[in-house]
Amino acid sequence: MKTLDLQEIRKQLDGIDREIVSLFEKRMALSGQVAEYKIETGKPVYDREREQQKIESVTGMVEDEFQKQAVRELFTQMMTISRHFQYKLMAEHGLKAENDFRPVKNLPANQVRVVYQGVEGAYTHEAALKYFGADVDIYHVDSWEDAMKEVEAGTADYAVLPIENSSAGAVTHNYDLLIKYNNYIVAETLLPVDHALLGLSEAEEGDIKTVFSHPQALMQCSEFLNANRNWRQISVENTAVAAKKVFEDGDPSQAAVASEIAGNIYGLKVLKSSINHNKNNTTRFIILSREPIYREDAGKISISFELPHKSGSLYNMLSNFIYNGVNMMMIESRPILGRNWEYRFFIDIEGNLSDASIQNALKGISEEGSNMRVLGNY
Numbered sequence: 072m073k074t075l076d077l078q079e080i081r082k083q084l085d086g087i088d089r090e091i092v093s094l095f096e097k098r099m100a101l102s103g104q105v106a107e108y109k110i111e112t113g114k115p116v117y118d119r120e121r122e123q124q125k126i127e128s129v130t131g132m133v134e135d136e137f138q139k140q141a142v143r144e145l146f147t148q149m150m151t152i153s154r155h156f157q158y159k160l161m162a163e164h165g166l167k168a169e170n171d172f173r174p175v176k177n178l179p180a181n182q183v184r185v186v187y188q189g190v191e192g193a194y195t196h197e198a199a200l201k202y203f204g205a206d207v208d209i210y211h212v213d214s215w216e217d218a219m220k221e222v223e224a225g226t227a228d229y230a231v232l233p234i235e236n237s238s239a240g241a242v243t244h245n246y247d248l249l250i251k252y253n254n255y256i257v258a259e260t261l262l263p264v265d266h267a268l269l270g271l272s273e274a275e276e277g278d279i280k281t282v283f284s285h286p287q288a289l290m291q292c293s294e295f296l297n298a299n300r301n302w303r304q305i306s307v308e309n310t311a312v313a314a315k316k317v318f319e320d321g322d323p324s325q326a327a328v329a330s331e332i333a334g335n336i337y338g339l340k341v342l343k344s345s346i347n348h349n350k351n352n353t354t355r356f357i358i359l360s361r362e363p364i365y366r367e368d369a370g371k372i373s374i375s376f377e378l379p380h381k382s383g384s385l386y387n388m389l390s391n392f393i394y395n396g397v398n399m400m401m402i403e404s405r406p407i408l409g410r411n412w413e414y415r416f417f418i419d420i421e422g423n424l425s426d427a428s429i430q431n432a433l434k435g436i437s438e439e440g441s442n443m444r445v446l447g448n449y
């Protein structure tokens with residue numbers, strides 16, 4: 072008896088679904104006609120007001136609260152799909168998201184000047200050497216912000232900045248600098264980071280009372296450092312500055328957390344090597360240029376955008392990736408200064424700015440979100 076009922080109900084459902092699919096196809100054909108109108112008139116795909124009116128009108132057609140919510144979701148999704156279809160048609164007409172980026176075979180590497188923050192022996196210095204080699208002109212400034220300024224002003228061709236560590240996470244301040252300055256990410260390099268506890272040549276681990284380092288390095292070694300409860304941990308600008316300070320202060324109760332290379336440069340002894348708890352500790356550094364260029368074979372894009380403080384807005388924005396088959400690799404959010412509880416999103420996706428799917432996805436995000444920026448393709 073039950074089986075028979077189920078079969079009957081399913082037959083009816085099949086009939087209704089056939090009608091829905093046929094109506095959906097008709098709706099999409101009309102959406103295609105709207106796209107043609109928009110291509111001719113230069114109107115943008117996304118019409119927020121029209122979508123709001125549509126949601127109000129269709130939710131007004133049902134009484135029940137659950138059904139209202141369901142109809143809202145259904146039509147939001149349908150209009151999202153309709154928009155993606157229109158972006159696709161626009162791209163086929165050669166209309167794509169505007170950007171100033173130029174593809175290049177290779178990044179300019181002749182007689183370039185490279186800036187990093189810190190002093191010699193800092194991990195960023197190592198990253199700069201790793202990426203550019205020892206033959207280019209590498210110099211340093213006091214802060215990450217100064218490094219960004221040097222590139223924007225043209226004093227340096229490239230800046231090297233840490234952006235993410237595999238155990239401590241995002242270097243949040245540098246995300247903010249990506250927004251504040253008009254520089255572009257043109258490359259990245261990964262550097263294994265192995266911290267040592269460094270002290271004066273006459274010091275022993277038992278003498279230590281104060282440990283200096285960059286807050287990220289202190290975090291990466293927190294298990295080891297926090298096991299020594301009587302040690303004071305003090306933050307300084309970077310790990311090499313900490314090593315330099317310990318050497319200059321000449322106090323055997325002081326230690327620095329830095330690389331063994333920094334220890335060599337500043338004449339310090341390794342009191343304990345490899346004190347970071349994640350033994351695969353790696354930092355990702357980005358290379359910035361003021362030129363909006365990308366290598367033809369670049370495979371990763373970083374973007375940022377802001378969203379209205381509204382339920383579902385991030386979900387809808389990410390659908391631009393889903394419908395275009397774009398793989399998202401990373402998402403990070405940062406508070407927007409002066410607008411409490413509103414966030415700017417940073418997203419890394421796989422792809423190249425010349426890919427049609429990427430152009431479609433970016434066109435959608437630039438229309439539907441606010442202040443979308445392509446930070447680089449590398």
Ligand SMILES: O=C(O)C(=O)C[C@]1(C(=O)O)C=C[C@@H](O)C=C1
Pocket residue numbers: 102105106116117118119121122125149150153154157
């Ligand atoms: O009415 C339009 O302008 C359309 O493009 C149609 C449609 C929809 O599918 O209903 C799609 C995108 C717009 O944001 C608004 C509505």
